[in-house]
Amino acid sequence: MNTRFKELAGEDCPAKDLRTWTATVLAATAFAAAGQPKSKAAAKRREREVIREVAEALGNTPAACRRSYVDPRVIAAFHNGQTIARVTRGRGESGDPSSGKTSGPRLRRRRGWRARRTRPACR
Template structure:
């Protein structure tokens, strides 16, 4: 991918220095000490948005409906959100079993720096499919 200029900073002489996506990703890797990038944050945000949509829906959602908050949050198309950002287990869940999932869902308590939905998503992903019973027990 081509490097993108995300923003710039001004030095003491007023000269603008662009900050690129590579700069941001290098910083994230340095701070975390792992092979972590900005895409990881976007993937997390997308998966949380999809999980929230499924957890709060009053009836079964179409894949497109589940992806609406993801598209709104990330500014991508439905196809890009589905293929590149939302966890595959959530895509599978929206296609089968979401009613059972929602009926049994009891979100865990929020933790410092993490919402109930984020904690629920982690529990769901750690448990694998089906994760309904595990999420219910975590409450």
């Protein structure tokens, strides 16, 4: 898979980079949909919820998701009151302009898309 990904990307980057990018985009979008919390405790709760949802979408644990996949700058920006809400406004939670769903911070998987745990190739 890494070889094919390198062929498509044209760069020397492993497939894990794609998972990291996906997790970071999902987290940034969920933080934007969640809105600004009123207290530090509410912000920590919302952070846990978002990380748990992203981990579920990736088929991973929240600890592994936070440690290895979601860019810590996205979490820090959320705690500093910065999100991508202005960019995603009118696009719905998934960032997909055709979705039109803005019901809350829950992540929805696209139809037919399923994240799978990846294992390193045995060589």
